[in-house]
Amino acid sequence: MKPVDPQSDRFFFFYHRHSSTGSNQPEPTHTMSGLYIHIPFCKSRCIYCDFFSTTMLERRAEYVDALCTELHERRTEAKTPHHTIGTIYIGGGTPTQLSPEQTSQIMQAIRHDYDVDPDAEITIEANPSDITPDTAHQLLDTGFNRVSLGIQTFDNHLLHLINRRHDAKTAIEAVHTLRQAGFSNISIDLIYALPRQTTPQWAADVQQAINLQPEHISAYALMYEEHTQLYQMLQKKQIEETDEETALSMYRHLCNQLRDAGYHHYEISNFSQPGRHSRHNSNYWNDTPYIGIGAGAHSYDGNSRRQNLPHLDTYIHAIRNHTTYYETEQLTTTDKFNETLMTRLRTSQGLNLNHLEQRFGTQLRQYVEQQAKPYIESRKLHIDLPGPTLRLTEDGIFTSNDIIATLLAP
Template structure:
């Protein structure tokens, strides 16, 4: 089964740290929706042979909650007409707190959305102001309570840690607030400074202190401890879920299932070695789609690139890296003897240090050290030269 990702490239306000593709000029929304529908109807060439059975649909962005119900409906209809969407599909909408009202929640339920991802980021007003978010903490708490009342049982929030305005005490308050509100899935992201963002500019100008990695590491440990003590499973480097509430859509990315991406900047993967992604420019995307011209670039991954992706994503999750499965999928053992010996000895030393647990042919990073998983993964990367 495959997944569908729809990128809605509009936001009402630009957050200082964000480098996702979006525009704050929303007058093209109607035309953009028509282009996305057309892209789904015609399917780009590389997508023709992928599984048409769909078990997850995810509206991300940008801010999909800026679309009205008719616009959301027309995109969903296109998905249902083009694909075989399973009956119990997970259908997620990302929404910002300032867009959430009781009426809108009822409308989203009627459209078939059964999971809501709310961009809370923090419950501290000082933090939200620093990030240039469009909502305040009271709005965030109110909309979560309302979403539960409207039967959004699968609800996730995003939180950001490692910001200069976030003390350890406030981080704990954020986590306690989320737990007390009954949240069953939390995505926690370390603040990263991306090029060409307002945050990057302010740091370079000396107006904001640079990100402190020690503070981020401390925040990560506080967060992991608090959430696991409160019944959450730390199932991926940035994701925590109560039993039965893991994100099916994201879990499919990490386990290498195929996915279709529609909309500007959306990425797609055929489940093997081919990826493609749409142009990250609203006008060029709409112009190209309307003229039936390709708006994507394709990349064919080498065996080395693909196996190292499998190592990286596997080690970020609690399911870990299943060595035999990696071998069956991509030929992990067909490296040079030297590269394979280095892989084994590096793996052994991480096991001896207690950073990796190895059982049933599966390497799993000890949750305590999962913050370092990308570094550990890169030490294990295989070479085929």
């Protein structure tokens, strides 16, 4: 429901401020891996969506069988050298379009083949329309301890415009239903800079989200992706793209309102109550290995990235016939350096220069320090001591593309 690849965010480099608590978070230890399961089924298509998903719900049973086969075949990847699964994330698509039996089949396959940490964060993405008291209890019984709700906005006109299935009342009820069932870790997704959305409307959305007191909020600026209905509407001038200034004003509102409500802005697009950051998504930013299962899913083992082909038939056919269904890319040191730089500057933890030196050598550290100097002098970057840790300042956010481009490996 939301970009798995954080680099697809329009505000990739727009990091507003950091909290001092974030800098104390430990560096990744690589003792636990993440497990991502992709469920590509949706009941209907949202007009802005370019994620890999399909409305062919009749294929769910055979897809789940294929997923379980892939889980079994890749079980050793989590065992050596990373012994335990610390986070499980079932995303999509709309995972709550699976039957309780299908969801349970996947969770049983995971528990059968993987060593899951007793304290694992286990998340499922859900459409608010799918959340009933029965569903909420089933999800808890199946082992989920976190639900990520794709709410996007509480404005019914905008929900209708982007073809979401739910309305505002359903979204609010879904949060209450999950709470009553016993969920104590709820995340909600919002989208801003929607067509015809005003800054006051967006501020009302953020306030409504705060009123529900979710432990976590993700907020992404709308992207006009080619091949989407939304993009066609833009081309035909049926809608207008929100101008950059308004989008920035919305982003400022978001950051200020959530900060005032006690949320920690721990990543450009992500906010949490203290200690409730998404452990799974943090894997992506902290260089922790993860295994992605299902059509279109990505994996990372510390040295290479793998992508399963985003095609339902190809995936199911290949799993059944033991043929290849993925592509692998070996990462060079330069790739890893650049990714580290981009992802760490995206987070409130920032870029620790000692850690950078340990991984990539003195020469690259000195290069970053040299390149960063003018930005430190103009107060767009800040170095925190001890650490030393490099972070974007509030001013640096708005020219962060340029700043980061200057810091990338020569």
